[in-house]
Amino acid sequence: MLMQLIRKDLRICRLPILVGVAMVIGAFVLMSTMDGLSGVWRGGSIETWSVMLKTAGSLSIITSIIALTMLAGTIFAAERADRSSEFLAYLPPSRAQVLLSKAIVLGASCVLALCVGGGSIALADWLSVDHSVNSSLQIRMRDVVPIAVVSIGVGWCASARFANTGPSVGLGFAAPIVLSAGVLLASYFFGIPNDESFRTTYAACSTATGLACLVGGSVYFIRRVEP
Amino acid sequence: MSRPKLAVDIRGLMKRFGRSTAVDTVGLSIRPGSTLGLLGPNGAGKSTTLRMLMGMLRPTAGSINVLGRDLATEAAQIKQRVGYVPDANYAYRWMTVERVIRFCRPMYRHWNDDRCAELLDMFQLSANKKIGSLSKGMLAKLSLLLALSHEPDLLVLDEPLSGLDPIARDDFIEGVMRGICSGTQTILFSSHQLDEVSKLADDVAIMNHGRVLIHRPLDELLSSFKRVRAVLQDGRLPAVIPKGTIWQSVNRREWALTVQDVDDTLIDQLKSENSVDSIEVAELSLDELFRDFIRGDETPDDQRHEKAQCEAAEC
Numbered sequence: 001m002l003m004q005l006i007r008k009d010l011r012i013c014r015l016p017i018l019v020g021v022a023m024v025i026g027a028f029v030l031m032s033t034m035d036g037l038s039g040v041w042r043g044g045s046i047e048t049w050s051v052m053l054k055t056a057g058s059l060s061i062i063t064s065i066i067a068l069t070m071l072a073g074t075i076f077a078a079e080r081a082d083r084s085s086e087f088l089a090y091l092p093p094s095r096a097q098v099l100l101s102k103a104i105v106l107g108a109s110c111v112l113a114l115c116v117g118g119g120s121i122a123l124a125d126w127l128s129v130d131h132s133v134n135s136s137l138q139i140r141m142r143d144v145v146p147i148a149v150v151s152i153g154v155g156w157c158a159s160a161r162f163a164n165t166g167p168s169v170g171l172g173f174a175a176p177i178v179l180s181a182g183v184l185l186a187s188y189f190f191g192i193p194n195d196e197s198f199r200t201t202y203a204a205c206s207t208a209t210g211l212a213c214l215v216g217g218s219v220y221f222i223r224r225v226e227p
Numbered sequence: 228m229s230r231p232k233l234a235v236d237i238r239g240l241m242k243r244f245g246r247s248t249a250v251d252t253v254g255l256s257i258r259p260g261s262t263l264g265l266l267g268p269n270g271a272g273k274s275t276t277l278r279m280l281m282g283m284l285r286p287t288a289g290s291i292n293v294l295g296r297d298l299a300t301e302a303a304q305i306k307q308r309v310g311y312v313p314d315a316n317y318a319y320r321w322m323t324v325e326r327v328i329r330f331c332r333p334m335y336r337h338w339n340d341d342r343c344a345e346l347l348d349m350f351q352l353s354a355n356k357k358i359g360s361l362s363k364g365m366l367a368k369l370s371l372l373l374a375l376s377h378e379p380d381l382l383v384l385d386e387p388l389s390g391l392d393p394i395a396r397d398d399f400i401e402g403v404m405r406g407i408c409s410g411t412q413t414i415l416f417s418s419h420q421l422d423e424v425s426k427l428a429d430d431v432a433i434m435n436h437g438r439v440l441i442h443r444p445l446d447e448l449l450s451s452f453k454r455v456r457a458v459l460q461d462g463r464l465p466a467v468i469p470k471g472t473i474w475q476s477v478n479r480r481e482w483a484l485t486v487q488d489v490d491d492t493l494i495d496q497l498k499s500e501n502s503v504d505s506i507e508v509a510e511l512s513l514d515e516l517f518r519d520f521i522r523g524d525e526t527p528d529d530q531r532h533e534k535a536q537c538e539a540a541e542c
Contacts, residue, residue: 001333008330083317089283090308092311092334095377225285 001093005101012078013071013105020067020109024116026058031056050128057120058139064113065148066173071109072155073169075102076221077211080163089227099221106156110148141198146206147176158218160224179206233292233383234259234413235280240289242275242437249275251437252289257413257430259380264428264445265417266517272437273417274314277385280415281311294380307336310374314386316366320359324352324369327522328376335377343376349405351400364395371402384416389421396423403427421514433517435524445513452516453489454509455497457482463502474523477497480504485511 010017043183080084088098112153118141155172162168187193235257240251241494242454257263267273278284280291282302289300309497318327324347332338346353346465350368356516359377361369361415384403388396393402400423403414418424426432432442453474459465459480483501486493489508497506509520 004330004333008319054303081321084319085316085317086313087319090281090306091331092303094303142275202519227283 002097002101002104005093005098006104009075009101009105012125013074016067016070016074017109018094019070020064020113023063024113027059027063028056028120034138041091050124053120053124053127057117057124060120060142061113061117061139061168064117065144065151068106068110068137068148069151069155069172070169072106072152073157073159073172074165075106076159076217077162077165077168081165085227095222099218103218106152107132110152142203146203146210149210150179150213151176151210153213153217157220160217160221175209176206179209232259233257233263233265234294235415236290236292237276237280238290240276240279240291241287242279242284242331242533243287246333249437250279250286253434253437253439254437255442257415259409259413261429262414262416262427263430264424265415265432265434266419266421267434268425268521271434273434274385275321275437276434277311277353277383277417279416280383281309282306284484307377308380310377310379310382312367312370312374312382312387312469314389316358316370318358318366322356322358324356324358324361326352327358327369327373328354331373331376338377342378343372346372346375346402349402351406364391364398365368367391367395367399368402371399375402380412382412382414382416383413384418386417386419388418388420396420400427414537417528421512421517425513431513433520440524441519448516449513451510452485452487452511452519454511455484455486455489455494455506456486457497457501457506460502460504462468465501467500469497471495472523474526475521485523486515 009014009138042140079088151172155168158171159165180202183198183205187198187201233256235255237253237255240250240253240255241248247512253272253276255263255265255276259510265273265276275284279286280293280298282305284299289421296305298305319330322330328343332340332343350372352365352367352369352372356365358366358369370386371387374384382393387399391399404427414427416424416427428442428445431448433440433446443451443514455469459477459482461480465475465482469484471487471493473487475482475484477483482501494506494508497503
């Protein structure tokens with residue numbers, strides 16, 4: 001039964017998944033054809049490969065966050081938008097099983113995105129002889145992961161609430177911006193210096209908000225009265 | 228598990244949406260193997276009741292027991308044994324008929340492939356056709372196919388015939404009849420099509436404004452209510468309305484009443500308490516009885532007599 005539900009969810013979320021795959025592939029294609037990195041196809045050095053992989057991996061992680069936010073914002077709301085959730089409501093699967101299938105689809109997509117992006121960066125580090133050579137686009141995972149958590153969490157929670165994918169995806173995208181503005185305002189009023197402590201505060205707020213939204217959205221979906 | 232005494236036992240069921248009460252302390256009981264027709268005008272609360280029965284809406288108050296199990300705690304087990312045909316099918320539009328069958332099949336422990344194939348053939352549903360391209364009639368047949376293929380103990384049909392052409396309606400009823408004949412299924416259906424209700428139902432319940440007005444075996448209902456037509460004496464008004472009157476109307480000298488348990492005593496009483504020239508008693512069809520129950524319910528008891536007198540006074 002769970003396999004049927006997962007297949008169905010993959011089909012419903014086909015668009016954000018395909019967009020994500022296209023953007024990740026696009027990131028690697030784009031980086032490998034850019035000036036200075038295009039030498040990888042003409043017998044470039046290990047360092048060139050390493051920089052290309054680091055840059056493409058970083059870009060793929062950023063694009064993955066966009067696609068995963070779209071996926072989280074779509075995963076519940078799409079079924080409510082076309083009222084197919086009513087069909088599912090009178091079939092035997094429980095709300096918990098329906099939730100599990102959606103969590104598996106989103107979780108697997110996150111892991112896959114992390115494996116491709118993070119794997120590329122890790123491979124680049126392993127290949128690199130001179131570790132001082134860095135990509136201009138290299139990201140810090142500790143900065144990116146909280147943004148991903150809050151975007152996906154808010155998208156997931158909004159999707160569980162709304163009957164339209166537009167607002168839930170939009171809220172997912174807006175969440176890190178709104179939160180950073182909030183933390184900036186708070187740091188201004190509370191006199192938090194705009195240095196590493198700001199990043200730490202923002203990361204903590206984002207992660208906490210994202211996780212709370214993931215849990216809250218799940219509980220809301222289980223407990224909501226209508227399909 | 229032993230066979231439950233009641234296939235469906237609903238007690239004190241209530242559903243409020245904000246301030247409005249859609250279902251108001253409804254009680255219904257259905258014997259195993261019987262067919263209950265739930266009648267009522269639009270907005271009577273039939274669909275809300277059935278949606279609560281299917282676990283698609285949480286009741287504000289009351290209890291629902293289906294096939295000996297409590298819906299609040301054993302919804303998943305109940306759904307295994309219940310087939311549901313909604314008023315509109317919202318199955319995934321992108322799925323083909325075959326795909327939706329493959330989707331539902333593993334969810335039921337008692338899915339019968341032969342039965343499914345037989346119904347597919349009977350309804351002439353093309354397996355490769357997308358659900359989004361099916362007509363309303365075909366969608367209703369697909370819903371019935373999905374509801375019957377797992378051989379449910381209880382079949383719940385929510386206005387399945389509304390909007391269907393006569394041929395699709397006949398095919399649908401034939402499908403339901405086959406379901407009834409091939410097993411000991413209990414059927415609960417809501418409908419506006421009173422002629423179909425008379426064909427299928429053993430018991431009838433009439434709902435209005437979220438309440439059950441009456442719930443009786445169809446034969447008993449038709450035999451216990453009669454239309455009494457009295458001709459009032461010139462210039463006279465009805466004086467005493469007999470006990471058990473559910474609706475009455477006065478048009479010039481003709482006084483029409485729908486009354487329960489009409490016998491000679493009641494006729495004599497009517498004659499003695501009112502100035503009438505003649506009285507005749509007629510049988511009622513389900514259609515007439517349904518209308519009278521609803522019209523009678525729309526007029527509060529204290530106003531009923533007043534209204535009849537006003538109508539008579541106008542002439």
